[in-house]
Amino acid sequence: NGDGVGDLKGITSRLDYLADLGVDVVWLSPVYKSPQDDNGYDISDYQDIDPLFGTLEDMDELLAEAHKRGLKIVMDLVVNHTSDEHAWFQASRDKDDPHADWYWWRPARPGHEPGTPGAEPNQWGSYFGGSAWQYDPKRGEYYLHQFSRKQPDLNWENPEVRKAVYKMMNWWMDRGIDGFRMDVITLISKRLDGHGRLPGEIDSELSEGEMGEEGYTDASPFCSDGPRLDEFLAEMRREVFEGREGYMNVGEAPGITPARNEHVTDPKNGELDMLFLFDHVGIDQEGSKWNTVPFEVKNLRARLADQQEAVKNAGWASLFFCNHDQPRVVSRWGDDADRESRELSAKAFGMLLHMHRGTPYIYEGEELGMTNAHFTTLEQYRDLESINAYRQRVEEAKCQSAESMMAALALIGRDNARTPMQWDASRYAGFTAPDAATEPWIGVNPNHVEINAAEEFDDPGSVYSFYKKLIAMR
């Protein structure tokens, strides 16, 4: 609609392109009501569409048009956390409200003035910078947020939380969606000590992990693949999916090993159909995400071999290199220096993706060989993960130089994947009208003049045609 942001109607208008490419299912990143602190992964109303993207009626039209073409739509389920603007969280800020125990609230550390530095319940850091605990003056306590402070973690130990999530999921399944991609679903079960306390909490038996270079400890050993994950996933399947047909569910699984993947995706355990594992997309980082190390083919081969071995007898694999959190594989691990090397390496990764055991997932524009953005200034970035990391590592902790951080952002920042889809060679690549009153929300890659769907669609030698052949072969 010319406001520089993608719309549901825009996706509906491009379904023929996807049907021609031959994909079966479209994974839609969150389009629910959201303050957009983390590009919609901070949801303030699960059962409404944000006006930025359209209306529930537009969603119904997208579903109907997709189903007409034999395409399925899975929605992004973000239930490890909500937005702090969600009604549940606002209610939870009152200790006497029935929602009081729907989030991870903890008092200040004894002997410390609430709200002052060092008074946090423990020293965990957030994935998006700073402490994982935010003080709320109204309640007089801290709440846990593994991601931004506007994304408070839900307390899945509380059966009322689980019941409300399943109710919402059934509402969407009854509306006609075909399943979910489940955001950081492995984080919903956290490791507690015998008294139900989190690590580092007052006299908790659990340590809270080692101190990192940014001045915080790492929560992930205690907040991924916790002891009740299998129980929660099996309960979710019983409460939402039992008796339904033709759906699929894939869980995003930071912290899960290939061996655990086999258990979770083995149908006899009644948990999830598939998981996205992370071990292969970490091979060019050491310790911090922003401490990049050279890519080596043998490391990718070893990680993919482990994942394939683990599903040799049971379970299933998800095969991906690209998504909205990962940079463009042709720039990251291929070679986008000139047209020939870009096309050849894009095709090589496309073949690697489709010729393994598992379900291949391709990210918008990957089938065109779209490249990283190659941004050069911090102002070009939009992602709070990148901007916060720059501030924290370069300006606060001073553990990385500006030059090294800008190079890391250009290589693996999430915005590399988020530049507008390149439909044609026009001013804004067909993402919005060339004479649109408003610029796209993030810069269009200048190379859209030669890398775009219009250019590749009928070219038998294009990356697009190669992906189309691979998909047809599968």
Ligand code: TEU
């Ligand atoms: O991603 C969680 C996650 O693991 C990524 O943030 C990853 O840790 C980071 O980008 C380094 O690769 C999911 C969503 O995919 C992401 O877009 C959200 O920002 C995040 O959860 C919070 O909902």
